[in-house]
Structures are given as C-alpha cells and as structure tokens.
Amino acid sequence: MVLKKIYTLVFLRNEKKILLGLKKRGFGINKWNGFGGKVEQNESVIEAAIREMKEECCVTVKKDDLKSVGQLEFTFEGDPVMMDVRVFSGVVYYGTPTETEEMAPKWFTYDSIPFDDMWPDDRLWFPYMLNNKLFYGKFHYKDLDTISNYDIRELKSM
Numbered sequence: 001m002v003l004k005k006i007y008t009l010v011f012l013r014n015e016k017k018i019l020l021g022l023k024k025r026g027f028g029i030n031k032w033n034g035f036g037g038k039v040e041q042n043e044s045v046i047e048a049a050i051r052e053m054k055e056e057c058c059v060t061v062k063k064d065d066l067k068s069v070g071q072l073e074f075t076f077e078g079d080p081v082m083m084d085v086r087v088f089s090g091v092v093y094y095g096t097p098t099e100t101e102e103m104a105p106k107w108f109t110y111d112s113i114p115f116d117d118m119w120p121d122d123r124l125w126f127p128y129m130l131n132n133k134l135f136y137g138k139f140h141y142k143d144l145d146t147i148s149n150y151d152i153r154e155l156k157s158m
C-alpha cells in the first residue's frame with residue numbers, strides 16, 4: 001500500500017533574485033511557491049520537474065541545469081499519504097516566465113520574499129536553500145496553516 005506521493009518543486013535563482021509563482025488554483029492556491037507538482041507513473045522525478053516548469057510558466061529547463069538541493073516530507077493530520085517533495089534549484093533557463101492558468105510568476109529579491117503568503121514551512125527551510133546548503137525536512141501539519149512539529153537538518157550530500 002503506497003502511502004506516499006512524490007512531488008517536485010523548482011526554484012530558478014540567481015545572485016539577486018528568485019522566481020516564485022502565485023498558485024491560481026488547486027493545492028496551495030493563493031500561495032507563492034516554486035513550480036512543481038505530482039510525479040506521474042511514466043516519468044522520472046527530473047522529467048516531472050522539467051514538465052511542470054514548462055506547463056506552469058512556459059520556461060524550459062534542462063536536466064543538467066537543475067540541481068537537487070533538498071527533500072521535504074509533509075504529513076497532514078487525518079491524511080495517511082505523506083507528500084515527498086524533491087526540491088531543485090537552477091540558474092539557467094530558456095524562454096520567458098509567463099503566466100498560465102496555474103501560476104503567475106514573479107521575480108523577488110531575497111529581502112522581499114513574501115513568506116506571509118507562502119506555506120509556513122518555507123521560512124524554516126528557505127535559509128538552507130538560499131545559503132546553498134542541502135537539506136532534509138519533515139513537517140507535520142495539524143491543519144493547513146499550522147505546523148505541529150518539524151525537524152530539519154543539513155545534508156552533506158543528496
């Protein structure tokens with residue numbers, strides 16, 4: 001009985017800014033986040049990450065330009081399926097980030113990341129990503145807005 005689902009989450013960044021998208025529908029609606037979604041049965045994690053970037057903001061990223069930077073595991077009170085989110089970061093992309101039905105993309109400087117309009121866990125693990133540390137975090141939510149407990153640690157390698 002599979003009790004976990006794998007997701008991707010991609011952040012395009014350079015030394016000045018990070019690309020986030022405002023989720024316009026579905027899970028995480030009205031929150032700023034990286035780009036991503038479910039990994040389908042017929043694709044690898046990296047293929048899913050690339051597919052979601054294209055679908056959600058019309059940007060092409062190549063496999064070799066995405067770095068695996070972390071893994072986040074989310075459980076929600078009353079939901080037996082754990083979300084296993086594979087986080088990627090990259091600098092190189094092709095095309096222009098464009099709004100779709102899913103996401104409205106926007107570049108943020110690092111001092112203006114809208115944490116109050118993001119998932120509560122983001123402010124806990126973003127510092128690892130922004131300081132180029134590999135990370136592994138586990139977060140349990142008692143409701144969609146409240147983390148009841150969590151653990152995060154730096155990884156030496158992914």
Ligand SMILES: Nc1nc(SCCc2ccccc2)c2[nH]cnc2n1
Nearest residue numbers: 007008009027033036037074119121
């Ligand atoms: N930053 C962040 N992201 C997610 S879900 C990311 C993966 C996803 C899943 C479904 C649709 C699109 C994208 C979170 N869940 C709980 N805390 C969270 N923090």
